Amino acid sequence: MERVALVREAVKRLLDSGQVEGVLALRTVGPGSAPHLFHPGDSLDDLTLWPKYPLPKILDMLLAADPSVRLGMVARGCEERGLIEMAKRNQVDMNRIRLVYLACTAEERDECCCSWPYPSQIDVGDKVEGTADALVAEHERLSLAERTEFWKRQFARCIKCYGCRTVCPQCFCETCVLEDNLWVEAGVLAPPFPSYHLIRAYHTIGKCVGCMECENACPADIPLTVLYTLLRRDAEEMFGYVPGRSLEDLPPLAVETLWQTGH
Amino acid sequence: MEYRNVLTTCIYCGVGCGLYLQVLDGQVVGTWPAKGHPLNDGRLCVKGWYAHSFIHHPERLTTPLIRDQKGGPLRQASWEEALDRVAQRLMAIRETHGPDAIAFMASAKCTNEENYLLQKLARSIIGTHNVDHCARL
The missing domain is CATH 2.20.25.90 (ADC-like domains)
Known part of the structure; x- marks a missing residue:
């Protein structure tokens, strides 16, 4: 059976089980797909799988809108990992969520240059191994000075749309430092190096699961995930921490805070 | 939900x-x-x-507002009354000072068709070529 038909079946089973009020997935709309909350009894004929949207961010909003609601979601690997990081920071309650686990195809993996294109368990799809981002390897051959120049050139194109921040499921602070005039002066284009982008990069450590939504939303084609991939690798080497790997692992910044405060 | x-x-x-x-x-x-x-x-x-942010904004104007006298307070009005007022004043100004005393500002927020209608109103009804665009304000 076709992959999308299998997802529709799995979503229908979840809806019929009565465990959830609705299932968040994608629906065919206009030029592509759009997020949609399917209910029991809805036609699932227009449920689709691609292009993906940041569903964890939407699920967070829906769960917050009604503290008693239980919802399902069709989750790719990056989306499951995103939810795990959000749960650790009290953004979502995993007990109120049921997932339909979807493995990405090789084509989808290649589109995202994804190193981890499958969830912790698989309901639909076949596991394909991850791929390395060629730009990351290329980046590592550069000297420190060349790297600085590379990022200066990239960030100079920024139009400060804030799309990378706004689309990111891991960006949930009620007040954002990127809107604080002290750190990122309003009305200045591009943001002076290295404000904005490096602040945001630091804030992704221990959270970014490499879902690619920021890079896909960037009107200036800045290869943001190269930077975040390198930071993720550093965090793994230094602290043994992999964002989204398990609900139990404590994020390195949280561990450091606990150690420093003696709790 | x-x-x-x-x-x-x-x-x-x-x-x-x-x-x-x-x-x-x-x-x-x-x-x-x-x-x-x-x-x-x-x-x-x-x-x-942030294209959504004005839709339910508490300060969004949802009816026309009319000032009955210069410096007086604004009051809510129907579209009928507001458009009548605008038409009367535009024609009075045109009568007294000529069509070039009036200018029309088109908008990027309108469709091409709406902007076409605006310049048509300016040129055919009022009789002026004073048509400009909000991006130059």
Whole structure:
């Protein structure tokens, strides 16, 4: 059976089980797909799988809108990992969520240059191994000075749309430092190096699961995930921490805070 | 709980980026750039990302406002009354000072057809070529 038909079946089973009020997935709309909350009894004929949207961010909003609601979601690997990081920071309650686990195809993996294109368990799809981002390897051959120049050139194109921040499921602070005039002066284009982008990069450590939504939303084609991939690798080497790997692992910044405060 | 996305076109400039308005229980709560759209393919500028924010804004004007005398307070009015007032004043100014005493400002937030109608009103009804655009204000 076709992959999308299998997802529709799995979503229908979840809806019929009565465990959830609705299932968040994608629906065919206009030029592509759009997020949609399917209910029991809805036609699932227009449920689709691609292009993906940041569903964890939407699920967070829906769960917050009604503290008693239980919802399902069709989750790719990056989306499951995103939810795990959000749960650790009290953004979502995993007990109120049921997932339909979807493995990405090789084509989808290649589109995202994804190193981890499958969830912790698989309901639909076949596991394909991850791929390395060629730009990351290329980046590592550069000297420190060349790297600085590379990022200066990239960030100079920024139009400060804030799309990378706004689309990111891991960006949930009620007040954002990127809107604080002290750190990122309003009305200045591009943001002076290295404000904005490096602040945001630091804030992704221990959270970014490499879902690619920021890079896909960037009107200036800045290869943001190269930077975040390198930071993720550093965090793994230094602290043994992999964002989204398990609900139990404590994020390195949280561990450091606990150690420093003696709790 | 109802959550869906409605495909529409950004109203902030003439590019016409495709975006989805997120609708949660009848309220517009957010914007997503439309991936696969031929113009913007999943990207937006900062204005587009907040294209939803005026819709339910408490300060949004939802009826015309009229001032009955200079310096007086604004009061709510029907479109009928407001348009009558505008038409009367425009014709009176045209009568007294001539058509070139009036200028028309078109807008990037309108459709091409609406802007066409505005210049038609300026040239054919009022009789002036004073037609300019909000982007130059």
